[in-house]
Amino acid sequence: MPDGPRVTDLPAVGEHFALAQRLTDLFPSGDARRDEWRARIDRARERIADRGHRVAVIGEFSSGKTTLINALLGAEVFPVSARPTTSAAVRISxxxxxxxxxxxxxxxxxxxxxxxxxxxxxxxxxxxxxxxxxxxxxxxxxARLLRDGLVIVDTPGTNAEDGHSEIARQAVLDADAALIVLSAGRLMPATLADFLTATLDPHLLSRCLYVVTRMDEVDEDADRVRTTAVQRIRSMLDDPDPAVAFCAPGAAVRARRGVPLSDEQARWSARFAALPVWLTTAVGDRRPAAAADTALRLVDGLLAGLDEALAEDRAAAGRQERALDAAGLTDLDAFLREQRRPAGRELRDARAAARVAVDRLCAAALESARDGVRTTLRNCAGTAAMETALRGAVPDLVRRELDGLADRAAAEVRAIFTAKLDAATGIVQTAFAREYARLRRAGVPKIDVPAAARVESDRLVLTGTFGAAVAVTVEDQSRDKKAFGFGAGAGAAIGTLIFPGVGTVVGGLLGLVAGAAFARDLEEVRAEATASAIATAEAVFGEAATKLTEAVDVSAGRADTALADHLGWYRDSYRQTVAAARADQQARRAALRDRADRLAASRTETVAHRARLDQARTRLSGKARR
Incomplete structure (x- = not known):
């Protein structure tokens, strides 16, 4: 490449890139926009550090653009006279x-x-x-032209298809210069001038070079074509000193094929060899100004992006605050009372169901005890055997039935209260799940419905409570040693069934008058003994039923306490969640204010940087034109 102004001779460009790098820190940590802009800065730095030059070729369809590129490459690699159907640019390196x-x-x-x-x-x-x-x-x-690093970007014809303006603009932004291809027969047509002025701003237009093709086909004086071309570019594009080259690439291509040429075509073919030199020199001259322009655009775009991001984040913060105000519960206590009503009904239903279950189980246990007493006394052969049974077997039988009743009652009541408490807490959790979903929709970050700890069933129904309710023992109180050998006046109590935990005697006298045992029929004595034992058992089971009902009430109280704890836990968790969201919003607002202050300070710093670089860009643009 011919030597010209060097980008490395522009310290302001490097300073501007360093400033741009610092500006990206104004994006929040983790913001994808920070990474996007840093990637853009890296690409721009790499592009400017690259010693190769890049030129974008722009022209209308049939302007001779394709023939020009083929001639520059010294090979016919692109199809001529074929209207392109792709909107993609072709990069040639x-x-x-x-x-x-x-x-x-x-x-x-x-x-x-x-x-x-x-x-x-x-x-x-x-x-x-x-x-x-x-x-x-x-x-x-x-191609020899490309060997030293020149890259040519062929853009679609400006009049070939809609949507090509952005492709052309981006190609010029990425290039050091733009080569505008004109035909000698149509010197700067209005359609092309309109396209360029609409697509390229003045600084991008300053990167433009112009080449007029088909000079071997003009009938008028070549000098007049040169004058007209320069005048039209000046007037239509407001370029006071355009760089314009004149050539006949078609003649150069035909000469390479060995096709006979006219004298005029031969002269223009010979002159074409100077065009690559002119092109590489002109592109190199514009490179420093393009680099300065790229740095300025980068920082300007970054500042605009920061302004836009700050405005978006402020708007998003405002929307989230308003959404949280609308989504949050205004009266949490009233909400809890509202959920307590259906949840409480579940526990009241549990209490009623548990009482019914206890009554059923007590009735079944009593009936089993009756059958056991009858069977035991029926099998006694005499009064002595009956006395022994009434002292041992009958109380043991009643005790076993009571123990089994306690276990069955505890298990069934536990199942009832566990299921109903799960249903009650499920009502609460479902209601709070809806409220947490509203908070999520309001933009509260990283929020999930907290799961309250499940109440263990053994904490609801204590087995010991039910066991104590049916604890029975047999005590020999004031037994007459003459029990079955003396007269009626020496009658003795065979035994008394007592609830030790309650301390209340609920049994009945089961002793038979010993004297009467010899005076009456054995079956009559058996019947009276059976009736007396069953009556005592009924009294015992009646008291047990009362105590088991009290144990149900204790379990109901525990379930009610567990529900209250459950509601309180959700109340506290919800309040903490909302408080954390409010604190997060306040921190976000503070961070936005800090970003705004830092952005304002950066703008002040940017003004001085920009002034120096803009002066360099203007100076270099003028030098490139000369």
Whole structure:
């Protein structure tokens, strides 16, 4: 590349990039926009550090743009007179052998595997079936012009299809210069001038070079064409000193083929060799100004992006605050009372069901005890055996029935209260789940419905409580040693069944008058003994039923306490969640204020940087024109 102004001679460019890097810190940590802008800065730095030069080629369809590129490459690699159907630009850079690479809308990639570059490019850029799917085309070529690092970007014709303005603008932004191709027969048509002024701002227009093709086809004096071209560019694009070259690339291509040329065509063909030198020199001259312009645009765009991000984040914070105000419970206590009503009904139902279950179990246990007493006394052969049974077997039988009753009652009551408490707490959890969902929709971050600890069933129904309710023992109180051998006056109590935990005697006298045992029929004595024992058992089971009902009430109280604890836990958790959300919003507001202050300070710093770099850009643009 010819020597010209060097980007490395512009310390203001490096300072501006360093400033841009610092500005990205104004994006919040973890914000994807910070990474996006840093990637853009890195790409711009790499581009400016790259010694290669880049030129974007822009022209209307039939302006001779394709023929010009073929002539510059010294090979006919692009199809001529074929209207392109792709909107993709073609990037042309140096390669040891011709190779084509294409990217498609579906993300797939294709590389040429033959030497038919012309056919591949024709299919990719003009084929109706494939070209519309192409997003990017790259050509590697061993042309001498490209060997020192010049990269040519061929853009679609400006009048070929809608939507090409952004492609052209981006190509010029990425390039050091833009080569505008004009035909000698149409010197700066209004359509092209309108396209350029609408697409490129004044600083991008200052990167433009102009080449007029088909000079071998004009009938008028060449000097007059030169004068007219410069005048039209000046007037239509407001460029006081445009860099314009005049050539006949078609003649150069035909000469390379060995086609006979006219004298005029031969003169223009010989002159074409000077065009690559002019092009590389002019592109190199514009490179420092383009680098300064790139740095300025980068920081300007970054500041605009920071302003936009700050405005968006402020708006988002305001929306979230309003949404939280609308979503939060205004009267949490009233909400809890509202949930307590259906949940409390579940526990009242549990209490009623448990009482019914206890009554049923007591009745069944008593009936089993009756049958046991009858069977035991029926099997006694005499009064002595009956006395022994009444002292041991009958009380043991009643005790076993009571113990079994306690276990069955505890198990069934436990199952009832556990299920109903689960239903009651489920009502509360469902209601709070709806409220937490409203908070999530309001934008409260990282929020999930907290899961309250499940109440263990053994804490609701204590087995010991039910065991104490039916604890019975047999005590020999004031037994007459003459029990079954003396008269009626010496009658003795065979035994008394007592609730030790209650301390209340509920049994009845089961003793038979010993004297009467010899005076009456044995079966009559057996019947009276059976009736007396069953009556005592009924009294015992009646008292047990009372105490078991009291144990049910204790369990109901425990369940009610567990529900109250459950509601209190959700109340406290919800309040903490809302308080944390409010604190997060306040911290976010403080962070936004800090960002705004830092952004304002950065703008002040940017003004001085920008002034120095803008002066350099203006100076370098003028130097490049001279």
């Amino acid at each position: 140096y390669g040891a052998r011709p190779e084509v690479r294409a990217l498609f809308k579906d993300g797939s990639e294709w590389r040429s595997d033959s030497d038919d570059v012309l056919g591949a490019l024709k299919h990719l850029t003009t084929g109706d079936d494939l070209a519309p799917q192409v997003t990017a085309v790259e050509l590697r070529h061993p």
